[in-house]
Amino acid sequence: MKAVQxxxxxxxxxxxxxxxxxxxxxxxxxxxMILGVTIPxxxxxxxxxxxxxxxxxxxxxxxxxTPNFYPYLSGIQNLKIISDIKKKGKKDIENVLRKVGxxxxxxxxxxxxxxxxxxxxxxxxTMIGDPKVLVLDEPTNGMDPQGIAxxxxxxxxxxxxxxxxxxxxxxxxxxxxxxxxxxxLDKGKKIFDGAVKEILESEEYLEIAGEDMNALLELLKQFKxxxxxxxxxxxxxxxxxxxPTKKDLQKYLIQHGLYPSHLATRTGSLEKKFxxxxxxxx
Amino acid sequence: xxxxxxxxxxxxxSYPAFWIILGLHYFFMVFFLMNINNLSASFNLxxxxxxxxxxxxxxxxxxxxxxxxxxxxxGFLKILLGIYxxxxxxxxxxxxxxxxxxxxxxxRFEFLMSKFIVAFxxxxxxxxxxxxxxxxxxxxxxxxxxxxxxxxxxxFLGAYFLEILFYMTxxxxxxxxxxxxxxxxxxxxxxxxxIEPLVRWQIPDTIDQYFPVKSMxxxxxxxxxxxFGIPIVENVPVDSALATIAWIVILFYLSYLLIRKKxx
Numbered sequence: 001m002k003a004v005q006x007x008x009x010x011x012x013x014x015x016x017x018x019x020x021x022x023x024x025x026x027x028x029x030x031x032x033m034i035l036g037v038t039i040p041x042x043x044x045x046x047x048x049x050x051x052x053x054x055x056x057x058x059x060x061x062x063x064x065x066t067p068n069f070y071p072y073l074s075g076i077q078n079l080k081i082i083s084d085i086k087k088k089g090k091k092d093i094e095n096v097l098r099k100v101g102x103x104x105x106x107x108x109x110x111x112x113x114x115x116x117x118x119x120x121x122x123x124x125x126t127m128i129g130d131p132k133v134l135v136l137d138e139p140t141n142g143m144d145p146q147g148i149a150x151x152x153x154x155x156x157x158x159x160x161x162x163x164x165x166x167x168x169x170x171x172x173x174x175x176x177x178x179x180x181x182x183x184x185l186d187k188g189k190k191i192f193d194g195a196v197k198e199i200l201e202s203e204e205y206l207e208i209a210g211e212d213m214n215a216l217l218e219l220l221k222q223f224k225x226x227x228x229x230x231x232x233x234x235x236x237x238x239x240x241x242x243x244p245t246k247k248d249l250q251k252y253l254i255q256h257g258l259y260p261s262h263l264a265t266r267t268g269s270l271e272k273k274f275x276x277x278x279x280x281x282x
Numbered sequence: 283x284x285x286x287x288x289x290x291x292x293x294x295x296s297y298p299a300f301w302i303i304l305g306l307h308y309f310f311m312v313f314f315l316m317n318i319n320n321l322s323a324s325f326n327l328x329x330x331x332x333x334x335x336x337x338x339x340x341x342x343x344x345x346x347x348x349x350x351x352x353x354x355x356x357g358f359l360k361i362l363l364g365i366y367x368x369x370x371x372x373x374x375x376x377x378x379x380x381x382x383x384x385x386x387x388x389x390r391f392e393f394l395m396s397k398f399i400v401a402f403x404x405x406x407x408x409x410x411x412x413x414x415x416x417x418x419x420x421x422x423x424x425x426x427x428x429x430x431x432x433x434x435x436x437x438f439l440g441a442y443f444l445e446i447l448f449y450m451t452x453x454x455x456x457x458x459x460x461x462x463x464x465x466x467x468x469x470x471x472x473x474x475x476x477i478e479p480l481v482r483w484q485i486p487d488t489i490d491q492y493f494p495v496k497s498m499x500x501x502x503x504x505x506x507x508x509x510f511g512i513p514i515v516e517n518v519p520v521d522s523a524l525a526t527i528a529w530i531v532i533l534f535y536l537s538y539l540l541i542r543k544k545x546x
Contacts, residue, residue, distance in 0.1 A: 035385045038545040057387035064385055068378040072297050084289045085386040125382075 003029040004040075004188040011166065011181075013132075016159045018179030018196070019168040020274065026188035027168040028065050031137050035062055048132070058086050061126025062135035067118040071111035075102055075121050078110055079128060088129035096124040099154065115142040123151060133164045140174060152178055172271045184277050191281040199273050206246055209235040209262035210253075219256055223249060235262060286396035287403075289388075294400075299369055304404070307362040308411055314359065315352050315415050318342065340509050343423040345432035347508070348416050350516075353442040354502045356412050360446045361471070363404060367453035368466045371397055375461040380546050390541050394458065398534055401450035409443045441501035441518045444526045448498045451533045458537040494533070497525035 004026040011017050019027050032038030034045050036053045047056035069078040079093045097103045100120040105113070113121065119139060126134050139155070140148040155178050159165050169175050175182055176196060183193035192199075210216040213236075220229055220236060225244035230237045240249070246265060253260055294300040319342070342351045374380040374393075383393055416439075420432070452473070457466040469477075474495040482490040490496055500522035508514045 032545065037381050037384050039543050054387050054389050057385065060385075062385045064381055066378075068382045070293060070297075070373075070379055071377060073293070074296070077292060077296060081289055081292045082382070082386050084285060084292065085383060085388045087285065087387075125386075 002188055004033070004185075007043075007185070007188070007190050009183055009190070009193065011164065013164050014159075014162050015181050016155075016165045016167065016179045018175035018182040019166065019185060020172065020175050020182050021168075021170065021185035022278070023170055025170075025185040027170075027185060028137055029188070030185070031062070031064060031135055031166070031168055035060070035064060035135060037064065058088075058129065059132045060135060061128065061131040061133070062137075063119075063122045063126055063139055064135075064137050066141070067122035069110045069118070069121065069125075072109060074107045074109055075113070075124075076106040078121065079125055082125050083128050086129045092128050092130070096127040099127065100124045101150065116144060116147040119143055119147070119151070123154065127158070131163070133166065134158065135166045137168045138170070139167070140169075140171070148174075172274055184274060186278055186281050189281070191277050205266040206238045206240065206249065207232075207235050207262060207264045207266050208238055208249075208260055210258055210260045212258070216253075216258060216260070219253060219258055223252055225249075237266065283399065286392060287399055290396045290400045294370075300366065303362050303366040303369075307359060307366075307408075310359050310362070311356055311408070311411060312415060315355060316419060318355060340506075342506070342509075343419050345420050345429065346435040347505070348420045349433075349435040350438045350502065350505050352412060352416055352419075353438040354505050356408075356442060357445050357502065360449045363401075363408070363446055364449050364453040364470050365467055366404075367397070367401060367450045368457045368470060369463060370400070371454060371457035372461060372463040372466055375546075376463070384546060390546075391538055394454065394534065394537055394541075397454055398451065401447060401454065405443050405447040405450070408446055409439050412442060413439060435516075437518045438502055441523065444523060444530075445498050445501055448494070448526050448530050448533075451530045451537075452494065455533040455537045455540075458540050491522070492525050494529045497522050497529060501526060 007026070007030060009017075019030065021027050029038055033040045033043075034047070036057065047053070048059070051059075070081070073081075075097065076093060079097070080090060083090055083093060094103065094106075097106050100123050102117060102120050102124060105117065110118070110121065119142065123136075123139060126136070134155075136155070140151050143151065152174070155165060155167070159178075165178075167175065167179060179196050181194065182196050182199070184191050208216070208220070213234075217229070217231075217236065220226055220238060223244075225241055225248070226238050227241040228239035238249075240246075246263065250260070250263060319340075342348065374383070380393065384390065388396075421428075453466070453470050456469050456473070457463075460466045460469065478493055478495045482493055482496065485493075491500060500519055502518070503515050505514050
């Protein structure tokens with residue numbers, strides 16, 4: 001059984017790179033391999049062009065799956081262990097605890113933390129020593145909506161400072177809101193990669209309605225450059241293929257004597273694209 | 283090295299089990315060795331075999347034999363140190379903190395080495411405590427007075443050091459292999475008493491003396507027949523000491539091989 005195969009990804013500095021895939025698609029396995037805990041049977045990877053793994057990890061902050069800390073130690077004691085391993089000073093620690101909003105509970109034992117607090121501590125741990133890269137595997141797992149919003153804002157702040165972020169998630173919304181690039185995995189294989197913006201923009205969907213829906217449908221069918229027409233209540237959803245724009249369609253309808261009562265662009269969602277990708281790959 | 287020690291120190295400093303196990307170990311050491319004469323006196327009452335001998339009069343605290351005797355007796359208490367080692371390693375697997383260590387940049391070798399360094403320091407500290415007990419009890423009983431000869435059996439403290447360092451390395455090996463606390467402690471207890479003796483059963487003495495637990499046992503063989511006029515080994519056997527050192531290195535390296543290529 002291979003959890004991941006023929007996966008080929010390249011990241012550049014400063015990207016916020018999403019790895020998207022359903023549960024069990026190989027996200028954690030992939031991240032485990034580049035972090036040195038999972039041993040690949042074949043293949044290789046490189047950090048920062050030619051820095052070997054244990055040294056490279058000094059410049060990488062990571063969360064792999066669920067937060068794992070020493071339950072009987074306090075938040076601050078756990079972070080001190082990490083700064084020792086990374087050979088970094090202790091002066092960052094209070095700072096990162098403040099950033100994630102855990103400063104007040106820093107001296108409490110980890111085992112008493114809620115799941116959200118555990119995730120916050122894990123995120124604090126990734127920031128120790130001002131790393132160049134953050135690897136975040138489901139960083140908002142199990143958090144309440146406020147916590148999720150906080151963490152996403154924090155991730156965006158960190159990314160704004162030029163830190164490269166690799167974010168694995170099965171939450172499309174999360175990837176759409178935080179990532180600039182995305183790779184989609186399914187059953188251990190990459191089925192797509194590219195800029196998030198591109199995916200969303202390549203999907204030009206229009207909502208269109210007119211008084212005479214049957215006449216409208218006939219006209220739409222004759223218009224060259226529509227690849228898909230679906231009917232919803234009182235309107236059609238039309239997918240434009242590359243070439244004609246909304247304006248062209250509008251002109252065409254008016255020329256044929258039909259004035260649409262409703263014509264609007266519907267922004268594509270990653271979810272739709274994602275489901276499509278999954279369907280075509282299976 | 284100081285980095286690895288600091289990491290282990292931070293892991294243990296607020297861990298109650300660490301202090302309880304080590305505290306118990308040193309308490310038993312002091313209590314057991316200081317009261318061994320009383321204990322052997324009560325042993326005297328319960329058996330009929332040696333009715334003519336008063337055990338409380340056996341001069342086990344006489345210099346220089348005291349070093350061999352207390353090193354032998356203290357060896358029985360090493361089980362607690364082995365259990366500490368098992369807990370220290372298996373916790374890392376059960377809480378998955380070994381991942382935290384590795385993803386933060388510790389190598390698999392450094393991870394094991396940090397455990398070994400602590401075992402080394404605990405062994406040194408135990409020798410220090412044993413030396414203090416020896417000096418204290420030896421002088422209080424003053425069965426021999428101060429002489430140049432009183433330290434000639436001090437190498438048995440070295441044997442004691444090797445014995446507990448070996449035992450903790452054995453615990454490190456079992457817990458790295460099995461990764462579960464209960465089964466690791468069980469095997470650690472059963473291996474020296476049952477498994478290895480069964481394996482050695484049909485093997486000739488010339489070979490079986492180099493088995494791991496046998497090498498450790500031979501460092502300091504039951505010394506008390508001396509008091510019944512039976513000759514015993516009076517020095518730490520060099521080949522047993524070398525064999526024990528070799529096993530410590532081998533067990534550590536085997537532990538490393540177990541996780542070197544393993545996904546954790």
